[in-house]
Amino acid sequence: MPRTGLRPRRLVPTGLAIVLAVAFVAGTMIFSDSAESAVVDQYARAARNVDVALTAAPGATLTPADLDAVRRTDGVASAAGRMRERLPLLDGKGRLVASFGDPGYGIDVGDEPALRSYDLAEGSLPAADGEAAIDSRTAASTGYRVGDTATAVDASERRHTLRIVGIVAVSGNVSTTVLTRAELTRLTGVAGYRDVVAAVTPGADPGTVRDRLPAPATASARTGDQLRHDLAKQAFAQLDGLTIGLALFAAVALLVAGFVIANTFSILVAQQQRETALLRCVGARRGQILRSLLANSALVGVAGAALGTLLGYLVAWGLLKGSPMLGTQLPPGGVVLTPYPLVVSLVVGPLVTVVSAVVPAFRATRVPPVAALRMAVPATGRSRRSLIVAAALVATAGTVTTAAGLRLGQPEPAMVLVVAGGIGNFSPCC
Amino acid sequence: MTTTHAVRADELVKVYGEGETTVTAVDKVDVTFPTGEFTAIVGPSGSGKSTLMHLLAGLDTATSGSIQIGGVELTGLSDRDLTVLRRDRIGFVFQAFNLLPTLTAEQNILLPGELAGRRPDRLRLAQVAADLGLADRLHHHPAQLSGGQQQRVACARALMSRPEVVFADEPTGSLDTRTGAGVLRLLRRSVREWGQTVVMVTHDPVAAGYADRVVVLADGRVVDELWAPTPDGVADRLQRLGA
Numbered sequence: 001m002p003r004t005g006l007r008p009r010r011l012v013p014t015g016l017a018i019v020l021a022v023a024f025v026a027g028t029m030i031f032s033d034s035a036e037s038a039v040v041d042q043y044a045r046a047a048r049n050v051d052v053a054l055t056a057a058p059g060a061t062l063t064p065a066d067l068d069a070v071r072r073t074d075g076v077a078s079a080a081g082r083m084r085e086r087l088p089l090l091d092g093k094g095r096l097v098a099s100f101g102d103p104g105y106g107i108d109v110g111d112e113p114a115l116r117s118y119d120l121a122e123g124s125l126p127a128a129d130g131e132a133a134i135d136s137r138t139a140a141s142t143g144y145r146v147g148d149t150a151t152a153v154d155a156s157e158r159r160h161t162l163r164i165v166g167i168v169a170v171s172g173n174v175s176t177t178v179l180t181r182a183e184l185t186r187l188t189g190v191a192g193y194r195d196v197v198a199a200v201t202p203g204a205d206p207g208t209v210r211d212r213l214p215a216p217a218t219a220s221a222r223t224g225d226q227l228r229h230d231l232a233k234q235a236f237a238q239l240d241g242l243t244i245g246l247a248l249f250a251a252v253a254l255l256v257a258g259f260v261i262a263n264t265f266s267i268l269v270a271q272q273q274r275e276t277a278l279l280r281c282v283g284a285r286r287g288q289i290l291r292s293l294l295a296n297s298a299l300v301g302v303a304g305a306a307l308g309t310l311l312g313y314l315v316a317w318g319l320l321k322g323s324p325m326l327g328t329q330l331p332p333g334g335v336v337l338t339p340y341p342l343v344v345s346l347v348v349g350p351l352v353t354v355v356s357a358v359v360p361a362f363r364a365t366r367v368p369p370v371a372a373l374r375m376a377v378p379a380t381g382r383s384r385r386s387l388i389v390a391a392a393l394v395a396t397a398g399t400v401t402t403a404a405g406l407r408l409g410q411p412e413p414a415m416v417l418v419v420a421g422g423i424g425n426f427s428p429c430c
Numbered sequence: 431m432t433t434t435h436a437v438r439a440d441e442l443v444k445v446y447g448e449g450e451t452t453v454t455a456v457d458k459v460d461v462t463f464p465t466g467e468f469t470a471i472v473g474p475s476g477s478g479k480s481t482l483m484h485l486l487a488g489l490d491t492a493t494s495g496s497i498q499i500g501g502v503e504l505t506g507l508s509d510r511d512l513t514v515l516r517r518d519r520i521g522f523v524f525q526a527f528n529l530l531p532t533l534t535a536e537q538n539i540l541l542p543g544e545l546a547g548r549r550p551d552r553l554r555l556a557q558v559a560a561d562l563g564l565a566d567r568l569h570h571h572p573a574q575l576s577g578g579q580q581q582r583v584a585c586a587r588a589l590m591s592r593p594e595v596v597f598a599d600e601p602t603g604s605l606d607t608r609t610g611a612g613v614l615r616l617l618r619r620s621v622r623e624w625g626q627t628v629v630m631v632t633h634d635p636v637a638a639g640y641a642d643r644v645v646v647l648a649d650g651r652v653v654d655e656l657w658a659p660t661p662d663g664v665a666d667r668l669q670r671l672g673a
Contacts (some may be wrong), residue, residue, distance in 0.1 A: 075450075274527055279541075281516065282522060283513070283514065283518070283540055283546065368490075369516075370489050370490055
């Protein structure tokens, strides 16, 4: 089929639909990847250098004797006990520091620097009673700085003043206070460890060492990889609601884009009816008409998908920056680009376009050649200004609905709102 | 097989509609168009002359009867074969909207060949373009050409492949008298000098005067034939029909 000549302006609505749809598909996929990567990075800190670990069952603890037993295990190079107890912290105005209603935890400084679950960001680590280091997120939300004093509430609801000597980076969103082991025991009344973590000697297999660990009945033994995997799974559970919502949004975008493309392509076919009939007169077979239109749609699909992927990258970036507004705290991290979203976008975009164009294109092949000889010219559409205004209103409503849906605590109504918002956002193109 | 008739129709009938509302647009027409002749089909509006041309050119299907172009029977051909026949053996010049607006004059002229997947015959293109005075217009788009130039591009496309027959449907209908005369002289020259067969539908006695023969149609039937017609003779014949 020869180039019968594209009229780029006529393809703008089709292109726009596919750009937006692909932008959402690419955007949500890139965002999910980035969020996962950020979460994994962050949780990796908790399991860094850990080859094997004993974890106490909820309510139970591990004793210094357990720690010693781990240290003596064949293949263990070094081991450390980790305390982690609830320790509410109050801000400068005496209010509880909480994240999602969850008060903070206290952890001990730890004996092995390499096996610590946090990094010192500023100042120093607590070395004496009454000294504490707090996590950077809590520091940011309370305004506490090194040298300030903070108040912690002990197990018997008594208040204790702590001098902040350092700021640390930790995993998770929960407010964390680092204390000396003695101070933490004094405040919480608990002496045992939640975890005993260990590094193995060079060459030792973590799986083998794990099986050798003297695990008490109230604790389970895992390798570092298992630990990381479990931590990541726990972390993704937080993300699932958001990514599922976004994936739904992307699916709606694709669906609506399909309709929009079918619609705009039908209009295109109607506008080109005389051209098509003329082509049929001078010898274009039906198959050639069909192929030409589908080739055009593929071209628009590829161009739209390329632009959409680019836009999707920006969407992902925006979602990462804007995630606190959507009610989800994400660890800081850049946009992570894996080949998967790119491949999916660049395949799905043109595919949706071509599939949606099949019916209108097929209809075009039914235009009788004689239609070229008729003088009638199809009339142009309705008033455009009122359409644009209506489209803008519906799009705004869609965006508001989507934002409301994402902020809503309960997942089910939120999902419905997000989907409704998605349809609102995309239907103006129809 | 060679025939002396480029186009031949026997007992050709075209009926529109069904039941009580049927309209017989073409009623048992027998007509032949010899090779190398310029024929005009004239008749008052509603006489069925356009329908007859659509049938002869394979643009529409007859209710009954037979049509042969260059010895090939058209009735019973599949849509695909009919399309290929139009592409390879028939040239078209319409009253208006002859050209694809997105293609240049040259691309429009070469369009049927390109649809057939043929390599463009540059020599033939240069010859036709020179003869039709289009040599310096080949890279213009239709919108940049005058009405007369557009019709000449359409003629060039029709003549490019030396078809069995060129069908022209009111080719001067949208042109002023002088430009129209240029297009008619061009069609006549293609018959005289290149041995082309041309069948033209028109309601204009002056246009019909350029033909070798005039076939007069009324109420779907051939009612008369005039050889070496003059505009006055054709006008007179049409007037008597209208009365």
